[in-house]
Amino acid sequence: MSRDRGRFIVLEGVEGAGKSTAMAVVEETLGAAGFPPVVTREPGGTPLGEAIRELLLGHRHAEMSDATEVLLVFAARAEHIEKRIRPALEAGTWVLCDRFTDATYAYQGAGRGMPEHRLATLENWVQGDLRPDLVLILDVPVREGLDRASRRGGAPDRFESQREEFFQRVRNAYLARAAADSARYRLIDASRPVEDVAATLRAVLGEWLRDATDAN
Ligand code: TMP
Numbered sequence: 001m002s003r004d005r006g007r008f009i010v011l012e013g014v015e016g017a018g019k020s021t022a023m024a025v026v027e028e029t030l031g032a033a034g035f036p037p038v039v040t041r042e043p044g045g046t047p048l049g050e051a052i053r054e055l056l057l058g059h060r061h062a063e064m065s066d067a068t069e070v071l072l073v074f075a076a077r078a079e080h081i082e083k084r085i086r087p088a089l090e091a092g093t094w095v096l097c098d099r100f101t102d103a104t105y106a107y108q109g110a111g112r113g114m115p116e117h118r119l120a121t122l123e124n125w126v127q128g129d130l131r132p133d134l135v136l137i138l139d140v141p142v143r144e145g146l147d148r149a150s151r152r153g154g155a156p157d158r159f160e161s162q163r164e165e166f167f168q169r170v171r172n173a174y175l176a177r178a179a180a181d182s183a184r185y186r187l188i189d190a191s192r193p194v195e196d197v198a199a200t201l202r203a204v205l206g207e208w209l210r211d212a213t214d215a216n
Pocket of ligand 1: 041042043073098099100101102103104105107108159160
């Protein structure tokens with residue numbers, strides 16, 4: 001990657017893993033290191049993407065087909081990449097995204113059973129060569145995450161309404177993806193107290209930043 005291009009960092013995790021708190025810690029750590037990021041999320045990140053998010057997470061179309069679901073995810077992503085992610089990276093700005101294509105492999109792939117080769121075709125088409133430089137995965141046992149998420153209150157969205165087995169497949173997919181590519185993925189044990197998780201995130205990012213910025 002050229003010296004002038006921004007870096008693309010993604011945070012992922014199963015439900016109730018503490019993603020919102022972790023996003024704030026990562027944003028602050030990057031800012032303090034001199035790389036204040038554009039902070040965004042998927043599905044979403046653009047007006048059209050946020051409208052698609054409502055279709056995906058709301059219950060109005062609860063019975064949408066698996067193919068429709070994955071195409072909506074990638075439709076939102078296409079818009080997001082073209083309108084926000086690529087322009088920022090090309091301008092040298094770093095991008096911090098709450099979920100990206102690993103979530104598609106985990107939820108639509110492992111969760112729903114969409115074949116991986118089909119997701120890879122869409123990934124290559126929609127993203128070209130764009131891949132995250134770093135993916136931080138917050139990991140908690142499924143039961144624990146679901147308990148935490150339910151304590152948060154509010155009505156469960158269309159994904160949160162899935163059965164525990166669905167989330168077990170999602171978690172296993174994240175673990176497998178992290179294990180397969182240790183250069184780009186970091187697995188964070190998010191079952192520990194919030195302050196410990198924050199400290200781990202700062203340490204992991206600090207180390208990654210040293211290597212990433214030395215490489216220039
Ligand atoms: P969250 O960002 O609040 O966790 O909610 C987003 C939901 O959307 C979450 O349940 C995971 C799901 N999702 C997918 O199923 N596929 C995707 O590609 C992305 C980005 C999210």
